[in-house]
Amino acid sequence: MAEIPLNECCYRLNHLDRSWDIDVYMANGGYEVWKKVLAGELTPQEIIDEVKTSNIRGRGGAGFPTGLKWSFMNRHAPGPKYILCNSDEGEPGTFKDRDILRYNPHQLIEGMMIAGYVIGANAGYNYIRGEFWEPYKRFDNAVKQAYEAGLLGKNILGSGWDFDLYTHLGAGAYICGEETALIESIEGKKGQPRFKPPFPASYGLYGRPTTINNTETLASIPMILAKGGKWFADLGVPGAGGTKIYAVSGHVEKPGNYEVRMGTPFKDLLSLAGGVWKGRKLKAVIPGGSSTAVLPAEKAMKMNMDYDSIAKAGSFLGAGSVIIMDETTDMVKALERLTWFYYEESCGQCTPCREGTGWMYRVVHRIRTGKGRPEDIEMLKDVSGKIMGRVICGLGDAASIPVASFLEHFEHEFRHYIEHGCSIYDRA
Amino acid sequence: MSEKNYQVIKGDVKARIDRWISQYPADQRQSAVMPALRIVQEVNGGYLTRELMDEVADYLGMAPMAVYEVATFYSMYEHKPVGKHKICMCTNISCMLRDADDLVEYLKEKLGVDVGEVTPDGRFSIKKVECLGACGEAPVAMIGKEYYGNLTRERLDELLDSLE
Ligand SMILES: Cc1cc2nc3c(=O)[nH]c(=O)nc-3n(C[C@H](O)[C@H](O)[C@H](O)COP(=O)(O)O)c2cc1C
Ligand code: SF4
Ligand code: FES
Numbered sequence: 001m002a003e004i005p006l007n008e009c010c011y012r013l014n015h016l017d018r019s020w021d022i023d024v025y026m027a028n029g030g031y032e033v034w035k036k037v038l039a040g041e042l043t044p045q046e047i048i049d050e051v052k053t054s055n056i057r058g059r060g061g062a063g064f065p066t067g068l069k070w071s072f073m074n075r076h077a078p079g080p081k082y083i084l085c086n087s088d089e090g091e092p093g094t095f096k097d098r099d100i101l102r103y104n105p106h107q108l109i110e111g112m113m114i115a116g117y118v119i120g121a122n123a124g125y126n127y128i129r130g131e132f133w134e135p136y137k138r139f140d141n142a143v144k145q146a147y148e149a150g151l152l153g154k155n156i157l158g159s160g161w162d163f164d165l166y167t168h169l170g171a172g173a174y175i176c177g178e179e180t181a182l183i184e185s186i187e188g189k190k191g192q193p194r195f196k197p198p199f200p201a202s203y204g205l206y207g208r209p210t211t212i213n214n215t216e217t218l219a220s221i222p223m224i225l226a227k228g229g230k231w232f233a234d235l236g237v238p239g240a241g242g243t244k245i246y247a248v249s250g251h252v253e254k255p256g257n258y259e260v261r262m263g264t265p266f267k268d269l270l271s272l273a274g275g276v277w278k279g280r281k282l283k284a285v286i287p288g289g290s291s292t293a294v295l296p297a298e299k300a301m302k303m304n305m306d307y308d309s310i311a312k313a314g315s316f317l318g319a320g321s322v323i324i325m326d327e328t329t330d331m332v333k334a335l336e337r338l339t340w341f342y343y344e345e346s347c348g349q350c351t352p353c354r355e356g357t358g359w360m361y362r363v364v365h366r367i368r369t370g371k372g373r374p375e376d377i378e379m380l381k382d383v384s385g386k387i388m389g390r391v392i393c394g395l396g397d398a399a400s401i402p403v404a405s406f407l408e409h410f411e412h413e414f415r416h417y418i419e420h421g422c423s424i425y426d427r428a
Numbered sequence: 429m430s431e432k433n434y435q436v437i438k439g440d441v442k443a444r445i446d447r448w449i450s451q452y453p454a455d456q457r458q459s460a461v462m463p464a465l466r467i468v469q470e471v472n473g474g475y476l477t478r479e480l481m482d483e484v485a486d487y488l489g490m491a492p493m494a495v496y497e498v499a500t501f502y503s504m505y506e507h508k509p510v511g512k513h514k515i516c517m518c519t520n521i522s523c524m525l526r527d528a529d530d531l532v533e534y535l536k537e538k539l540g541v542d543v544g545e546v547t548p549d550g551r552f553s554i555k556k557v558e559c560l561g562a563c564g565e566a567p568v569a570m571i572g573k574e575y576y577g578n579l580t581r582e583r584l585d586e587l588l589d590s591l592e
Contacts, residue, residue, distance in 0.1 A: 080453075092520045092559040130466070130504050131560055133573035166451040171462050172503035174558060188458035189494070190501040206456060249522035249563035256564040290521055290559075321563075323522055337524050341558055 004260055004268055008235065009243040010219045011259045014103040020138050022145040025106035031151055033225045034110050037117055038159040042225065044075055044118045051221065053229030055241030060086050060177070060214030061289065061319045062394070063240070063307055072201040073211055075120030082205045083116040083124040084186075084212040087139075088170055088177035090129060092290035092341060093321035096245040096257050097215035101128065101135035104219060105142035111218035113152070113163055114225065119211050122162045126215075127182050130171040140167055174345040178393050179212040181347065192347045193393035214319075216245055236262030239308045244320050246305060248273040251280070251326035263306040269322065280326040284409070288318020290338050291398030293405035294331075315405070330423045331410040335402060336364045342399030350391040357399045359383050364403075367414055370421030377414055381407060436468050436480060437487050445487070457488045461498050464488060465505055474514060475506035503557070511546045511553030513591050516570040519556045522563035531567055532556060534581050538588070552588070 013019040013028055025031070036042050052067030073081065085108065089097045100108055112124045128136045143165050146152045154162045168186045170176050176185045180194035183205050204210020220242060224232045233241035245259045246269055253274025260269065266285070276282050285300040286292060293315040295303075303313040310317045325334065339361040348354045360383055363376050384400035391397075407414065416424045437445060445464045452459035461484065468480045476499055485495040499505045506514075515535060519528045532543065535554050539547050546553040562568045565577025569584075576587055 089561040090559065093522055093563055094559070095561045095563050098561055129561060130462075130502070131570055131575075134575070168459075169463060169466070170502070171466060171505060172557075173501060185462070186459055187456070188461040188488075188490070188498065190497050206453065247564060249566055250525040255522075255566065286521075323525070323563075325525065329525065334521060334524070337519070337521055341520060344558065 004264065004272060007259045009223045009259060010100050010104060010216055010245060019103045020105055020142060022106055022149060029226060030106050031110055033222050034113050034151060037114055038157050038161060047118050047225065050225055050229040054224040054232035055236065056220055056224065056232060057240050058214055059216035061091065063317065066213065066217055070118055070211060073119035073209055077209060080208050081119060081121040082208060082210045083112055083119060083121040084210060085112055085126040085215055085218050086177060086182060086212055087126055087128040087215045088182060090174035090177045091319050091321060093249055093286065093323045094247055094289050094319045096247045098132060098135050099257050100215050100219050101139045105139045107222055108215055108219040109142055109146050109165060111221035112165060114221050115213065115218060116163050123164045125166050125168045125186055127168045127170060127186065130169050136167060136169060175347045175395060192349050195392055237306045240306055246320045246322050248322045250324040251277050252324045253277050263304050266303050266305055267301050269305055276326050283327045283329050284325040286323040288316050289321035291401055292316040292318040293401050294409060296409045328425065330425060331406055331413045332368045332417050332423060335406040336368045338402045339364045346395060352387045353391045353396040356383050356387040360403050367417045372418035374418055376418065377407065377411060434483055436471060437483055441467060441471055458490050461488055461490065461495060465499055469505060474510045475508055509546060512551050513571050514553050514555055516555045516557040518560045518568045520559035523567040526566045528567040531579055531584060534584065
């Protein structure tokens, strides 16, 4: 394995002592881009062009091109507009944004300032999940430091530009990571997704034009503008620029966050994470968080960690949350846990999602407890197929994809449970 | 509003809630309902009551029903007493792959209570939670505001001993 460059973007300071302090950030080029923007040396249009050149795609899971998203906003439209950062990080297997908040909060703040400026927003909120108390404190202190340094507030550095930055703390709900549920939550309501259109760019927070980006997306912006869109694009592959943080968890020796270049071979990422634990063999990989399709080892070992290559293997890059399963993993049990999660977290607005997630959990549970019936496999395929595309938000699809993909690749394990009442590993 | 006689939203608690209110537009006090509920829950020993929710509703100018909806939608709000230390064990996929279920069983055995119950001395309660966003340190638990990772039976023993 060739030497793999690590931590070139969002985690570039993580190895430094007190990397979360403004002094450390400024000693390493921090807020230089923001000062250039305020001095009029980088116009909103130039920033959008540079972000488009960088070929960065949203890191929250959907992979939407960020430059294009920003170009939907009319910065001269009258009245308030908002920039929101999505630090809800609730997708099982995902823990990358937490380390941006804890170790490099200023780069995220600078990214939010710049994004706000581009879209014409004088205020921004970072939505941090309620469980992230320590990351919230880090971020909140960093915001205070930025105010004290005169980089936030009114008439910043005499530029005439105002920007205020706040945090909104969640209180435990995966669905609030969905962008319109997140908006509802900031408005003080239940986190139920809105029907789209209208899209947030025209009707967002408090009914005002709003842009929402993931933490990693926004924290990448200062580096893209400091080093150039081309620099970022060239780190990646033609379909997607830059580095990407892969959060590797499950059955590996060294679980953790690895910020590597887009397109890094999966097998190299696995080696970085110390390989499969206990000297065991790889069985399966969920490459992008629990909502993305599981892949058998043979397919995973041949893919590279970028959108196109993972799609070719049959899954999705998602949030880059790589869940590793070794040769002893009971796939029925794993799916049972995932179906429970989606059932618990469905907001209940759409009948196919509310009822379907419950059905899927109950059927997988019945199979796992030895009460499965032969027709259950077809029923699961049928129910998962009936949710997709018939609901308001992405949670419905997210709940169906694991079911469909576990059955596609590991149906024999489900059949074994149905026929013998136990897992393929039980020597009854 | 200040002339009203609130039981809980006064003094320091009021000041804390007001700080949150101030970060939303003046006509959007409702946006502070989540922090307000968190704060009153905290000062009430970890759970909400009808009276507390009604007080929050009144203070923020919301319909009580709108506050109940929020308070029951989000999983971090509690509606019955919890232990002084609420042990929130993640049992989602990455923690499950690293034996979180065994730790839940161990806790139940050690504390002599089931999930959702409080120990007779009021010190501990156990809750199963969804992914805490720290799967690199699986299995993970949140106790109070702190995360504890790479848990084993032994680490849990030490941890529980260290908590008053
Ligand atoms: C059920 C559900 C949960 C989501 N959770 C998150 C999340 O925790 N963090 C996040 O950034 N995006 C999440 N998203 C995606 C957001 O809706 C949105 O696409 C994203 O924040 C946009 O930012 P980006 O373009 O920078 O990726 C979720 C989507 C769905 C449907
Ligand atoms: S798909 Fe599910 S989570 Fe999304 S809005 Fe409908 S019911 Fe709610
Ligand atoms: S699965 Fe337990 S912290 Fe993510």
